[in-house]
Amino acid sequence: MNTSVSDFVRDHLDGSHLQSHLSDAEKVEYREQIKALLKEQNAVLVAHYYTDPEIQSLAEETGGCVSDSLEMARFGKDHPAQTLIVAGVKFMGETAKILSPEKTVLMPTLEATCSLDLGCPVDEFSAFCDQHPEREVVVYANTSAAVKARADWVVTSSIALELVEHLHNQGKKIIWAPDKHLGAYVQRETGADVLLWDSACIVHDEFKAKGIEDLKKVHPDAAVLVHPESPEAVVKLADAVGSTSQLINAAKNMPNDVFIVATDRGIFYKMQQMAPHKRFLEAPTGGNGATCRSCAHCPWMAMNALDSLALELQQHSNEVHVDAALIEQAMVPLNRMLAFAEQLKAGKAAG
Numbered sequence: 001m002n003t004s005v006s007d008f009v010r011d012h013l014d015g016s017h018l019q020s021h022l023s024d025a026e027k028v029e030y031r032e033q034i035k036a037l038l039k040e041q042n043a044v045l046v047a048h049y050y051t052d053p054e055i056q057s058l059a060e061e062t063g064g065c066v067s068d069s070l071e072m073a074r075f076g077k078d079h080p081a082q083t084l085i086v087a088g089v090k091f092m093g094e095t096a097k098i099l100s101p102e103k104t105v106l107m108p109t110l111e112a113t114c115s116l117d118l119g120c121p122v123d124e125f126s127a128f129c130d131q132h133p134e135r136e137v138v139v140y141a142n143t144s145a146a147v148k149a150r151a152d153w154v155v156t157s158s159i160a161l162e163l164v165e166h167l168h169n170q171g172k173k174i175i176w177a178p179d180k181h182l183g184a185y186v187q188r189e190t191g192a193d194v195l196l197w198d199s200a201c202i203v204h205d206e207f208k209a210k211g212i213e214d215l216k217k218v219h220p221d222a223a224v225l226v227h228p229e230s231p232e233a234v235v236k237l238a239d240a241v242g243s244t245s246q247l248i249n250a251a252k253n254m255p256n257d258v259f260i261v262a263t264d265r266g267i268f269y270k271m272q273q274m275a276p277h278k279r280f281l282e283a284p285t286g287g288n289g290a291t292c293r294s295c296a297h298c299p300w301m302a303m304n305a306l307d308s309l310a311l312e313l314q315q316h317s318n319e320v321h322v323d324a325a326l327i328e329q330a331m332v333p334l335n336r337m338l339a340f341a342e343q344l345k346a347g348k349a350a351g
């Protein structure tokens with residue numbers, strides 16, 4: 001694990017990020033404040049599925065969006081609001097800024113990052129790419145603006161398989177970064193020649209196949225839903241593998257009443273909303289100790305809270321800035337991703 005990631009894990013993953021520090025009365029008060037401030041500032045709240053359910057419901061109530069990172073990017077770009085407030089992690093704020101440089105992009109905190117982003121420093125990654133100039137560089141959305149600027153393509157997990165298949169069909173060899181598990185999954189599924197960067201998500205990397213098998217014995221009729229950032233042994237146990245949006249659809253459409261879910265538990269809010277009579281169980285993670293290293297919730301996503309969101313709308317102290325030259329470069333692979341996703345959607349609709 002990259003040093004800065006392990007430092008963070010050591011210093012912050014003590015369980016405290018799982019409990020809201022706000023009373024019910026404070027939550028109501030902050031929600032009202034945020035609603036008024038969004039309206040006053042012609043701002044829109046764009047939230048990821050892994051954020052606190054309080055934030056997800058607020059985004060829905062105020063005409064914002066709750067989604068995966070691909071849809072967050074698309075929504076922020078197309079929405080007429082001049083101010084986007086992004087509840088998620090740093091790369092999501094940067095992506096919003098790259099796609100809408102003329103808009104003000106705010107975040108409840110600029111400290112919320114991602115182990116995949118941290119695990120792929122641009123200098124090392126560029127040197128790696130330079131060693132393999134014959135390969136198409138495909139990077140996951142969970143990367144810095146600088147890494148995106150070095151890439152030919154950006155992808156999210158919702159279109160990773162289709163994009164790599166598309167490149168493979170054109171005879172292209174690929175560099176994939178940064179998530180090694182997702183990259184290996186894409187490689188297995190498409191048969192493409194993929195060279196993997198070595199990094200992982202600290203949440204999904206913790207899911208354990210043995211724990212899921214044991215839980216299946218207790219709930220033999222449960223379907224197992226797995227995000228492909230999880231290790232191969234976990235993916236092998238899945239009844240459905242996919243991005244957050246794809247897993248939500250699976251939860252809604254599969255006939256099972258019980259699901260074992262191997263992704264961040266923030267997703268339960270939307271799953272429960274889409275399938276209110278079904279039951280969702282967290283897939284077991286690392287250990288039995290009460291450390292957050294072994295829980296299914298991203299510590300950085302958990303940094304998005306109602307009070308910091310309200311404060312940011314008052315103070316605008318966490319505005320996302322991206323260097324203009326980087327914006328120009330990173331916009332190319334990002335727009336390629338959006339255009340590819342559009343074509344895919346149109347094709348699916350037509351087919």
Ligand code: SF4
Nearest residue numbers: 114115201202203298
């Ligand atoms: S859940 Fe994993 S991939 Fe998602 S933001 Fe957190 S560390 Fe990054």
